[in-house]
Structure formats: structure tokens, C-alpha cells
Amino acid sequence: xxxxxxxxxxxxxxxxxxxxxxxxxxxxxxxxxxxxxxxxxxxxxxxxxxxxxxxxxxxxxxxxxxxxxxxxxxxxxxxxxxxxxxxxxxxxxxxxxxxxxxxxxxxxxxxxxxxxxxxxxxxxxxxxxxxxxxxxxxxxxxxxxxxxxxxxxxxxxxxxxxxxxxxxx
Amino acid sequence: xxxxxxxxxxxxxxxxxxxxxxxxxxxxxxxxxxxxxxxxxxxxxxxxxxxxxxxxxxxxxxxxxxxxxxxxxxxxxxxxxxxxxxxxxxxxxxxxxxxxxxxxxxxxxxxxxxxxxxxxxxxxxxxxxxxxxxxxxxxxxxxxxxxxxxxxxxxxxxxxxxxxxxxxxxxxxxxxxxxxxxxxxxxxxxxxxxxxxxxxxxxxxxxxxxxxxxxxxxxxxxxxxxxxxxxxxxxxxxxxxxxxxxxxxxxxxxxxxxxxxxxxxxxxxxxxxxxxxxxxxxxxxxxxxxxxxxxxxxxxxxxxxxxxxxxxxxxx
Ligand SMILES: Cc1cc2nc3c(=O)[nH]c(=O)nc-3n(C[C@H](O)[C@H](O)[C@H](O)COP(=O)(O)OP(=O)(O)OC[C@H]3O[C@@H](n4cnc5c(N)ncnc54)[C@H](O)[C@@H]3O)c2cc1C
Ligand code: SF4
Ligand code: FES
Ligand code: FES
Numbered sequence: 001x002x003x004x005x006x007x008x009x010x011x012x013x014x015x016x017x018x019x020x021x022x023x024x025x026x027x028x029x030x031x032x033x034x035x036x037x038x039x040x041x042x043x044x045x046x047x048x049x050x051x052x053x054x055x056x057x058x059x060x061x062x063x064x065x066x067x068x069x070x071x072x073x074x075x076x077x078x079x080x081x082x083x084x085x086x087x088x089x090x091x092x093x094x095x096x097x098x099x100x101x102x103x104x105x106x107x108x109x110x111x112x113x114x115x116x117x118x119x120x121x122x123x124x125x126x127x128x129x130x131x132x133x134x135x136x137x138x139x140x141x142x143x144x145x146x147x148x149x150x151x152x153x154x155x156x157x158x159x160x161x162x163x164x165x166x167x168x169x
Numbered sequence: 170x171x172x173x174x175x176x177x178x179x180x181x182x183x184x185x186x187x188x189x190x191x192x193x194x195x196x197x198x199x200x201x202x203x204x205x206x207x208x209x210x211x212x213x214x215x216x217x218x219x220x221x222x223x224x225x226x227x228x229x230x231x232x233x234x235x236x237x238x239x240x241x242x243x244x245x246x247x248x249x250x251x252x253x254x255x256x257x258x259x260x261x262x263x264x265x266x267x268x269x270x271x272x273x274x275x276x277x278x279x280x281x282x283x284x285x286x287x288x289x290x291x292x293x294x295x296x297x298x299x300x301x302x303x304x305x306x307x308x309x310x311x312x313x314x315x316x317x318x319x320x321x322x323x324x325x326x327x328x329x330x331x332x333x334x335x336x337x338x339x340x341x342x343x344x345x346x347x348x349x350x351x352x353x354x355x356x357x358x359x360x361x362x363x364x365x366x367x368x369x370x371x372x373x374x375x376x377x378x379x380x381x382x383x384x385x386x387x388x389x390x391x392x393x394x395x396x397x398x399x400x401x402x403x404x405x406x407x408x409x410x411x412x413x414x415x416x417x418x419x420x421x422x423x424x425x426x427x428x429x430x431x432x433x434x435x436x437x438x439x440x441x442x443x444x445x446x447x448x449x450x451x452x453x454x455x456x457x458x459x460x461x462x463x464x465x466x467x468x469x470x471x472x473x474x475x476x477x478x479x480x481x482x483x484x485x
Contacts, residue, residue, distance in 0.1 A: 002175055019217070020170040022204070042205050043272055055245075055274045061201045062275065065175055066219055109271065116270065121249040124265040124405065129254040145405035146269020 009077025046147035056112035075104035098151035189350030189379030234389035258395030263337035326370030339434035363433030421445035448477035
């Protein structure tokens, strides 16, 4: 067992955990924040995507004890049913899901993707490495490739992200 | 996962000393490869030494005019660094072609170099595998070998090294800096860092027990145009079947390293004299000793075509 303290959605949480506990299991099983989903548990699907200190990561491939002092945001922290985050609202408007299982990961990922583009982080499809990154459908598709949707809602997800990006611009 | 104890290391030298002292100890950086393998019990360290707090996360200029990339620099940060994008484009491109945005945010320079093979039989614990369980045999030989090595392999193992980043570093002639448990430091040319499988495929690098990677040093920029062409089964988020890292100068000379074909990034310096004559003679020289299986013979053709596309782009 090992002690760890980090903040989740703005609230400090102190936990005593088996060292084997992943951040994903700590969130779901210990803090009962079940918005974040477990798909593959091996970094292959993106269902477990959360934002740690401003960066999206796969919570399934990270040990909870390695997050001492970190600030973690899950889909619950982005917005609530009464007060939706613009990305959550856009996913609803554009029907960016069918079963909804991949959706929390898609939403956390897409919020971070728009920040990554703003911060000038290039991608595999960025033509000129020395120029500023653009918000294009091709860029969004490439940057979202770590989030798999079994229902194939990709084109609607792309529409939702594009709308939020345009509103921010 | 098997139970393990956990500590945060205080300094690189202490991390190395602790790793040598504790039986079954391993370093953990981003954890994206190690935890994946621990869940499958392919790796079962008794003790984890977290190296994230060691302040090895900076990219600094060297007196020679190159860059020293800390072992803990995240793949995202390395790919996005202005100096890397401007002077070492092949490295940015290789990093961005690997894994996903989420994984690159965690994956580190050292962890990426040390990631283990994606051979499907290495992952399937019901199958014999000399790398996972030395002496048990190799299920890949005579098995499903489409993704596996075409050159430099042995009777014991035909696995490939999966890293994209390492292929670019090989083309750039990088060097790996380490500290040993006794506190001494050394610099290992990337060409000598990864090993061919021979009859000990479980030993993948020249690192000693407990030796910690502290940095990767890039030599001064070589100029030229930089390319990383990765061919895979889907357009994103897949490992390479074949990849070509190339730096091509105006006069048609250059350097080429290949990924997806061997147990280490594959480069044959002597073959690069053929580059101005075109992709076909160059690739024939680079892969002269290839011994593909029936299933992966396509990789030899694919490598030549990928290089041909790179050289066409370099001329254009
Ligand atoms: C779904 C998926 C897809 C992927 N696709 C690609 C791809 O297309 N291309 C690609 O190149 N990679 C790909 N990867 C692999 C990814 O790049 C690696 O998992 C990552 O780079 C490993 O870095 P890490 O810091 O997380 O390493 P860790 O998992 O923390 O460590 C890996 C190994 O390195 C050792 N280690 C770590 N730091 C040090 C150090 N400083 N000194 C000595 N030893 C150390 C650890 O003990 C361990 O043995 C993929 C991974 C996943 C899960
Ligand atoms: S090729 Fe290597 S890694 Fe794959 S099964 Fe054979 S010994 Fe194991
Ligand atoms: S559950 Fe983490 S990536 Fe699939
Ligand atoms: S909505 Fe069902 S998996 Fe994406």
C-alpha cells in the first residue's frame, strides 16, 4: 500500500492504494468517478483519456501513485448536465456518439487537441514543421486517432470538434 | 500485475545504485510500455524506481553545437521543440508518426529507446518465445511473420524493434548518455546501443544492470532535407511495416536508416555511397543480406519504394 494525494476536478483527494492501482482504477473504483471508461486497459483505445496538468493521457497506462500533487480533470470536471462544456454541448448537437462508451474519452481528448493546436504542437499531417498549426479536418482526424469509436461516429465527432474550434477562433 | 514496491528516486546516481542493489528492480518513466507488459505479466519487476523527478526533462545546447535531450523529455515536447523542428526535422517527423497524442504526452526519450518488440508471440504467453522465456523456442519462425524482421535476425529470434524515434536518431548519429550504479558515466553511439538477437534475444541493448539513461545527444545539425516515411496498415496509430528515415543533401548524398526490418534501427553507412544513383541500387546495398520469410518478403520491395518516394520528394 502507498499513499498519494492529487486533485481531481478541483478537489484534493488523499488515497491509500495498492501500488498496482492505475490512475483509471483509482478514479473509477476508489473515487467512483465512472465517467472515465475502461475499454482495452492497454493504451489502444483512448476510452480512459483524462487531462493531467493540462495534458491528455491514457489513465489505464499510468500508476495512481505516480500522480502525487497532480491536477486531474475528468469528463465530470469539464461540465455537468446543467452546465455543459461547449465540447459536450457540441457532441450532443452533432450526435457525436451512438452507444456513448468512447465519448468521455473523445471529449477529454478533443478539448486537449484544440489546446495542442493553439500551443503550436505539430502533428504527423502538418505539412510545414516550422509554420503554425491549423485547425483542419485532416489535422483533427490525425490528432484524434488515439480515440477509437466502435460505433463509428467519427464524422459527427469531427463536426462537433470543428464547430467548437470555429467558435473559439 | 504482480505486486511490487515503489520508490521515487532522488538523483540519477542514486536511481542507478538502487536499481543494482534491489533484485528485480526496474526504472519506470512514462510507464506506457512497462505497465502494458506488467499487466500481461510479461514483465514482473519486484520493485519500481520512478525516475520522473530527476530533472532530466530539458533540451540543452551542447558546446559542440548539438543538443542534449534529457532522458525524461516527453515525446510530444521533443517533437514540438523549435530547434528540433528546424534542424532535426527527421526526428520530429518520426516522433509524430508514432503512437497517439495521449501516449506521446507520457512517453519519454529513454523509455521510447527501450520499448520492447511488438512480435505477436512475445505478447502471447501461451507461446514459446526466446525473448520472453530464454530457451523456450521461437513461435514466430514458421508462424505468422508478416510484421517481423527481414535482416540481422537469428535462429533464436526474428523480432523487430518497434520505435520510430530510434530510427531517426540512428540516421542522425545520436549518442546515448548513461550513468552506471558505481556512478561512472559513459556515452554509447546509437549504432552500438541496440543489439542484434543472436542466441540471446532477451538482451536487447548494451546497458548493464541498473545503468540509467540520462540523455541522448544529437550532433550539430547536418543540414539537408529531412524525411521520415512510415508505411503501415492504417494511416495513423499503427506500428511501421517499414519506415525510412533520411537526410538528403542537395548533391544527392545522404543518410538512410530503416525501421520495421530488424532487431534494431538498420543502417549500412557503406551503402549510402549508392544514394546518388537512386533508390534501387541503394536499397540493394542496404538490404544485401536480407533473408525474409515468405510472409514478409514484401518488406524488401516496400523499403525500396519508400526510399524511392523519399528521393523523388528530395529532388522535387
Ligand atoms: C497502443 C500503442 C501504440 C504505440 N505505437 C507506437 C508507434 O507507432 N511507434 C513507436 O515508436 N512507439 C509506439 N508505441 C510505444 C511507445 O512509444 C512507448 O510505449 C513509449 O515510448 C515508452 O516510453 P515510456 O517513457 O512510457 O517508457 P516506460 O514504459 O516507462 O519504460 C520502458 C522501458 O524503459 C526503461 N526505462 C525508462 N526510462 C529509463 C531510463 N532513464 N534509463 C534506463 N531505463 C529506462 C524501463 O525500465 C522500461 O523497461 C505505442 C504504444 C502503445 C501502447
Ligand atoms: S521472434 Fe523473438 S520475440 Fe517473437 S516469438 Fe520469436 S523469440 Fe519471441
Ligand atoms: S482503456 Fe486506456 S486506452 Fe483503452
Ligand atoms: S459511440 Fe459507441 S464506441 Fe463510440
